[in-house]
Amino acid sequence: MLMSALERIRPLDVVAVAEAEERQLLLTKPPGSLGALEPLASRLAGLAGTCPPPLLEPAALAIFAGDHGIHAQGVTPWPQEVTAQMLANFGAGGAVVNAFARQAGASVTVVDVGVASGESEHKVRPGTRDFSQEPALTRAEVIAALETGIAIAAQLADGGARVLLTGDMGIANTTPAAALIAAFTGRPAEAVTGRGTGIDDEMLDHKTAVIAAALAKHSPDPSDGIDVLAKVGGLEHAAIAGYILGGASRQIPVILDGVIAASAALAAVAIAPAAVHACVAGHRSAEPGATIALAHLGLEPLVDLGLRLGEGTGALLALPIAASAVRVLHEVATFDSAGVSEK
Known part of the structure; x- marks a missing residue:
C-alpha cells in the first residue's frame, strides 16, 4: 500500500x-x-x-491517537489514561474539536492507532516503547502506521472528501514531535521543545534533556523518514504522515493542524518530497518547533492565534480560509x- x-x-x-x-x-x-x-x-x-x-468541500478531519512510552520519563504532568478518555469525549461530540467541526461542516473520524488501552481495528501496538531507552517502534510498525493513515485518507476520499484535515490525540506526544523536528531540521532540542499542555520551567528543562539524550543515543537518519519515526516518533505521528501521503497520492490537499502534524509532515516529505505540495499549514502553533518545522517545509500558516490544543482545532479554523481561496x-x-x- x-x-x-x-x-x-x-x-x-x-x-x-x-x-x-x-x-x-x-x-x-x-x-x-x-x-x-x-x-x-x-x-x-x-x-x-x-x-x-475542486472546491474544498466536503471536508473530513481524522484524529489519530496513540500513547507514548516516553511518558514514563515524566515529560508531562497529565496521566496517560487521558488519551483514551479524550477519545470517548470525541466520540460523544463533547470536545473543542467537535464544536469547531460542527461550525466548519467537517466530518470527524477518530482512529486509535496506538492507545495503550482498549481494542481497535487500526491499533498497531498499545503505545510506543520508551525512546529514551530503546527505539520507539520497529520499521515494520512504522510502515503499518503509515499504511493506516494512507487507508484512512483513501476511505475519506472515496467517501467524497475533497480536503483532508489532520487531528491528533496522545498524552506526551509533543515530546516525540520535538524529537522528530530536531532530527529532520538539525536544530537542537532546546530550540524545538515547548511546554506542550503547559509545563513549568523545571519540567521543560527535563523534557529537553530527555529529547537531546535520545537523539544522541539513536542518531536517526534525516534522509530516511521511516528510520526517524522508528527511533523517536509516535504511532499517531506515523499515521498522520501516511495520511498526508495518502492525500498527496489522490491530489487532495491536507490542512495541517499544529506541531504534531508539522512533525509528521517532515516525515512524509522525507519519504516523498513532492508530498509537500499537498500540505496547507493551517495555523502557527505556540510550540516553537512548529514554526521551525513549517519554515523547513517552506509553508506559511494561514492562522496565528497562539493555539496549542491540538485535536485538529487549528486546521478547522483555517478550513474556510483555504476554501475561500479556491472559491x-x-x-x-x-x-x-x-x-x-x-x-
Whole structure:
C-alpha cells in the first residue's frame, strides 16, 4: 500500500499553476490584493492538475491517537489514561474539536492507532516503547502506521472528501514531535521543545534533556523518514504522515493542524518530497518547533492565534480560509465579463 501511494505522488502541474496565476490577474480585484490566498489557490490548482481546482468541500478531519512510552520519563504532568478518555469525549461530540467541526461542516473520524488501552481495528501496538531507552517502534510498525493513515485518507476520499484535515490525540506526544523536528531540521532540542499542555520551567528543562539524550543515543537518519519515526516518533505521528501521503497520492490537499502534524509532515516529505505540495499549514502553533518545522517545509500558516490544543482545532479554523481561496477562482468575475474597467 505504501509503495502504491508513493508511485502516485507527483509534482505540481505547472500548466495548471500558470493558468491559475493568469486567471488571478483577470479577476475583478487589484493584482495581489488577496495576499497569501492567491499563491495558495494557484498551488492547489497545480496539485489537482486543473484550473480552477475542486472546491474544498466536503471536508473530513481524522484524529489519530496513540500513547507514548516516553511518558514514563515524566515529560508531562497529565496521566496517560487521558488519551483514551479524550477519545470517548470525541466520540460523544463533547470536545473543542467537535464544536469547531460542527461550525466548519467537517466530518470527524477518530482512529486509535496506538492507545495503550482498549481494542481497535487500526491499533498497531498499545503505545510506543520508551525512546529514551530503546527505539520507539520497529520499521515494520512504522510502515503499518503509515499504511493506516494512507487507508484512512483513501476511505475519506472515496467517501467524497475533497480536503483532508489532520487531528491528533496522545498524552506526551509533543515530546516525540520535538524529537522528530530536531532530527529532520538539525536544530537542537532546546530550540524545538515547548511546554506542550503547559509545563513549568523545571519540567521543560527535563523534557529537553530527555529529547537531546535520545537523539544522541539513536542518531536517526534525516534522509530516511521511516528510520526517524522508528527511533523517536509516535504511532499517531506515523499515521498522520501516511495520511498526508495518502492525500498527496489522490491530489487532495491536507490542512495541517499544529506541531504534531508539522512533525509528521517532515516525515512524509522525507519519504516523498513532492508530498509537500499537498500540505496547507493551517495555523502557527505556540510550540516553537512548529514554526521551525513549517519554515523547513517552506509553508506559511494561514492562522496565528497562539493555539496549542491540538485535536485538529487549528486546521478547522483555517478550513474556510483555504476554501475561500479556491472559491475565488470559481466564482469571481473577470474585468471583461463584469464590464469593470481596469487601471
